[in-house]
Amino acid sequence: MIQPVLGIIGGSGLYDIDGLEDKTWRKVETPWGDPSDELLFGRLAGIQCVFLPRHGRGHPTSPTHLNYRANIDALKRSGVTDVLSLSAVGSLREDLPPGxxxxxxxxxxxxxxxxxxxxxxxxxxxxxxxxxxxxxLGDALFGACQGMGLPVTRGGTYLVMEGPQFSTKAESELYRAWGCSVIGMTNMPEAKLAREAELCYATVAMVTDFDCWHPDHDHVTVEAVVRVLLGNADNARGLVKQVVPQLGTPRELCPCGCDRALDNAIITALGQRSQVLAAKLDAVAGRVLG
Incomplete structure (x- = not known):
């Protein structure tokens, strides 16, 4: 049986987690450089949790300049098995309003x-x-949102743009034509790296405003967006408190195979592998590299 350790990555407006007991901020060194910030270790409802503010406390780092590899390595190196990623996004659909x-x-x-x-x-x-x-993880998050009475949709496509500028109207209309639901700047390559690190990973995309395709977009004030952002952050904290006890009980291997993603992934012959790179992969891929 696996005793889960839950990692929470907080996006814009979410720089701490309420209710953690025995909490301590701790610097975690990785071979990929420094993560966005120290990691916050603690227990919630008796479950071990590790929190990372994606942009750092005070939001000093832009999406482009985040060290995604260090962030995911630091979580894996800290014993995390499951990652809940919380992200502020813009909406590309009329039926996904702010909040x-x-x-x-x-x-x-x-x-x-x-x-x-x-x-x-x-x-x-x-x-x-x-x-x-x-x-x-997605099913658990959806059920927890429903239990809290939050407006929530199960399923959707997140378009990850480079930033830091927002979309042009033409780009926004293109992404809508592709069938995308929300747009943001941070969840790739985060999700790819989590899969490489054999971490179970799920995203809660929290809508702050309609993207620029919407006819009322130009009338939205910064104050209104910030108000929704802070409200979303409060709801996200409540969601974490709700879902952690459900996900923290001992479990078998993930039925989705997330924790075995590297079983047949490495194709470099044993005698041709770089020992330098293999050493850097100790936390991420040590299970299969030996």
Whole structure:
């Protein structure tokens, strides 16, 4: 049986988790550099949790400049088994208004200036991203949102743009034509790296406003967006408190196979592997590299 350790990645407006007992901020070193901030360790309802503010406390780091590899490695290195990613997004659909939560099940990655894999020259690996989130976690998050009476949709595609600028109207209309539900800047390559690290991963996309396709977009004030952002952050804290006890009980291997994603992924022959890169992969892929 596996005793889960829950990792929570907080997005814009979410820089702490309420209710943690025995909490301590701790610096975690990784071979990929520094993560966004120290990690907050503690227990919630008796369950071990590790919180990482994605942009750092005070939001000093932009989406492009986040060290995604260090963030995921630090969580894995800290014993995390399951990751709940909380992200502020814009809506691409009329039926997903500000304040709505979307339990995402697909991504389209339009980022282009980020390191997207732990693997590379000397240790080559290819993993499946057909189903990029853990449905077990997604179902639990959806049920918890419903139990709290939050406006929530199960399933949707998250378009990840590079940023830091927002979309043009033409781009926004293009993403709508592709069938995307929400747009943001942070969940890729985060989801890809979590899969490479064999972590169960799910995203709660929290809508702050309609993207610029919407005819009323130009009338939305910064104050209104911030008000929704802070309200979403409060609801997210409540959601974490609700779902952690459900996900923290001992379990078998993940039925989605997230924790075995590397079983057949590494294709570099044993004698051709870079020992330098293999050493950096100790936390992420030590299970299969030996």
């Amino acid at each position: 709505h939560f979307v339990i995402v099940d697909q991504f389209i990655d339009r980022s282009f200036a980020r390191e997207k894999s732990f693997f590379g020259e000397g240790v080559v690996a290819h993993i499946s991203m057909a189903h990029p989130v853990c449905s077990r």
